[in-house]
Amino acid sequence: LIPAIHHTRQAVRTRKERFRLIQFLRESEERYRSTVESLHDMIFYVDEKGIFRDFFVPPSQELKPYLPPEEFLGKSYRKVLPPHLVKQITAAVDQIRQGSRTVEFRYSLEVDKKTHWYRATLTGRYDGDRFRGVTGVVKDITEQLAVEEQNRILSQGFQQSPVMVVVTDRRWRVEYCNPRFTEVTGYSQDEALGKTMLELLEGDPMAPEEVEKIEAVIRHGQTWEGRFHNRRKDGSMYWERAILSPILDANDKLMHILHLKQDITDQVETQERLERNEQRFRAVVEHSNDGMYVLKGQRFLFVNRRFEEMTGYRSADVTRKDFRYEDMLTEAGKEVFRQRREAFRQGKTVSDRFTFQSRTKDGDIKYFEASISRLNWDGVAATLGMLRDVTDMVVMQQELEEALKLAQQGEEIKRLFLANMSHEIRTPLNAIIGFTDLLQQTLHDRLSAEEQTFFNEVLKSGNRLIHTVHEILDMSQIEAGSFPVHPEPFNLTETLKGVFLANEAAARSKQLEFTLSLPEEDVMATADPMCVQRALENLMDNAIKYTTEGRVTVTLGAKGNTPEIVIEDTGIGMSEEYLARAFEPFSQESEGYTKKFQGVGLGLSLTKKYLELNSIDLAITSRKGVGTMVKITFPPEKKTG
Missing domain, CATH: 1.20.58 (Methane Monooxygenase Hydroxylase; Chain G, domain 1)
Incomplete structure (x- = not known):
């Protein structure tokens, strides 16, 4: 106002005009002061030298300055304001000097140990064409930005939500739908807007009273949950789980309805298939020749008819809460389970197939072979077991062992x-x-x-x-x-390739790197082809079986006229102690209840004998935990011609 007053005084020549002007200015100043004091913004004036000449803080005190107003007056903004704000004000002033009428920018300051965001609007002040400084209006926009950020996050959440989000008015007309709704139903937002949900998704007919029940829940400000069987744009049907929530105004009046929907078609169809499969499974189980049971901890959850026949216990007997499976075991049977628990506790691999001794309800002792697997039974992790009566076999084996001792x-x-x-x-x-x-x-x-x-x-x-x-x-x-051996010339390359291809699937199932390296020309050898093939089958099978990760490599070469095959793996390897007896029949490094790998321990022994019958040398080097290398060296081939 000061430049305006100065200019006006120069123009006034008479006392009457001067009096009227003073009166006008007083009234204008009063109106200006009243208007400014009703604002919630800070206002300041900085002259052309950057000195604060005026600084107004609204009485509401809703907006606190960086420093008390008196700390600003008469001082340069370059000395009292933080560097980042000085830089912004200087840039804004330069823009105004270059012709911009108004410049607006945002900045942040720490006030009362909290970060506040402000929007500053700077306007140039001129005396004629002479630049006299800038007037600034500062507004605290911290809450505004917080609301905007919340709205942005909410909007982004709706847009990126993996569930369908729909907002309708009180009459169920669509006002908003997110991309997931379009993806599931096939209706674009433009196609959906303004239509009711019933018009869009003509699903299974609902009874009027059911519709009224849902609407009543919403009208009373409560949330409704349920599922619908709706129709997509292409006519196909789908199942959805829906949560409908009312959106009320300040007076608790229903204004909108929020629909959160999830496509559960796969889950519903899967559940229906499971129910059908369960019915078929129960039919098969009840007519199985093996005893079957489901065990949770020490409690039986289910046994089939054959289990009842084998043990003499009825289902009602063993599924009682006070019945434990150990009630059926002999002391020898309990020891089997104790050893299995101890091995499991020590982190050892425990076979899913084992034999134990049990007692029937009538007191007879029987031996059962159990094969177990894990399953989910009515939402509970449980064990599925299959029982086979091997009493005769075990008794026969015991008699055999006794005979062998004698x-x-x-x-x-x-x-x-x-x-x-x-x-x-x-x-x-x-x-x-x-x-x-x-x-x-x-x-x-x-x-x-x-x-x-x-x-x-x-x-x-x-x-x-x-x-x-x-x-x-x-x-x-x-x-x-009496084992027949028929040596003859044969293509060793083709034999090796055949065995390699037969083992590829097993290696792939364990995600092993399984490679075969062959020379450019086929290698011939003289031996019994069947013996060589069986030896290679055993060695490759062992390499894959005892390798849990890494690689198995097979290399065929010929040093001069001497064919040589090398099979290397990164498997579990063998200890020096076991390597000394690796070729003994019926030997394995892991034996007993904690036996990890299948087989009776004849593989290596037979392999060596197959090769010895054909004068083929077999050498094995191995390190426990590192791997094994097997080298097969054939007799030198006689050169022809």
């Missing part, structure tokens, strides 16, 4: 007995495997994933047993000197 030539008797047993087992076992495979193929389309697993386990176990039988027969023939 025999002076125990090893020979053992081999002869196993050979005879293998002949007797192989024929019915082939029938079991064949008919199981036929049954699986016949029922393939009607089997659940879990039932497929049962069949696969039967076939896997059967093939494992038949492989064991073949090993025993071969060992018996070799020991008896």
Whole structure:
């Protein structure tokens, strides 16, 4: 106002005009003061030299200055303000000097140990064309920015939400829908706006009273939860879980409705499939030839009919809360479970298949072979077990062991007995495997994933047993000197490739790096091809079986006319103590209840004998925890021509 007053005084020439002007200025000043004092903004005036000449703080004290007003007056803003704010004011003043009428910027200051954000608006003051300084208006926008940030986060959350977010008015007309709604329903926001939810999503018909019930809950300011079966734009149906919440005004009047929706089609369909599969599973379980049970801790949650027949206990007996599975065990059976718990506690690998001694309800002692797996039973982590009565087999084995103790030539008797047993087992076992495979193929389309697993386990176990039988027969023939050997020239490269390809799937299932290195030209060798193939199969199978991570490499080479195969792995390796007896029949480094790997311990022994029958050298080097290298060296090939 000062330049304006100065200019006006020069123009006034008469006392009357001067009186009127003074009166006008007093009234203007009063109105100005009244207006300014009603504001919530700080106002200051800085002259052309940067000196504060005026500084106004609103009486409301809602906006606190960086320093008390008296600390500013008569001082340069460059000396009393923080450097970052000095830089911003200087830049704004330069812009005004260059012709800008008004310049606005934001800045932050620490006031009462809190960060406050301000918006400053600077306007140039002139005396004619002469620059006289700037007037600044400062507004605290901390709360405004906080609200804007909250709104931004909320909006961004809605936009990026993995669930459908819809806002409707009181009459269920769509006012907003997020991208997830469009993704699920197929309706764009433009197509949805203004339409009611019932118009958009014509799902399964709802009874009028059901609709009224939902609307009543919303009208009373409460949240409704439930699910709908709705129709997409393309006509397909989907299930959704919905949470409907009222949005009220300050007077608790319903203004909008917030819809949070989640597509649960997959969950609903999965649940329906599970229920159907459970019905089929129960039918299979009840007619199974194996005893089956579900165990949680020491409590039985379920047993099938065959379990009842094998043990003499009814389902009602064993599923009582006070019944524990150890109530059925003999002391020897309890010791088996104790050893398994101790091995598990020590972090050792515990086999899912084991044999234990139990007592029937009538007091008879029986031996059962159990195969267990983990499953979720009615939302509870539990153990599924399959029982097979192996009493006769165990008794026979016990009698055999007793007989072997009395025999002076125990090893020979053992081999002869196993050979005879293998002949007797192989024929019915082939029938079991064949008919199981036929049954699986016949029922393939009607089997659940879990039932497929049962069949696969039967076939896997059967093939494992038949492989064991073949090993025993071969060992018996070799020991008896009747194993046939027919040396002949053959393509060693092709044989090695065939064995490698047969083992690729097993290596891939364990995510191992499985590589084969071959020379450019095929390598020929003279030996019994079947012996060489079986030896390679055993060695590659061992390398993959005992390697949990890393690689298995197979290399074929020829030093001069001497073929050589090297198989290296990064598996568990062998200790020096075990390496000394690795070729003994029926030997494995891990034995007993904590035995980690399958097999009867004939693989390496047979492999060495297969190769020795063909004058092929086998050498093994190994380090525990590092890996194993096997080298097969063939006799030199005679050059032709």
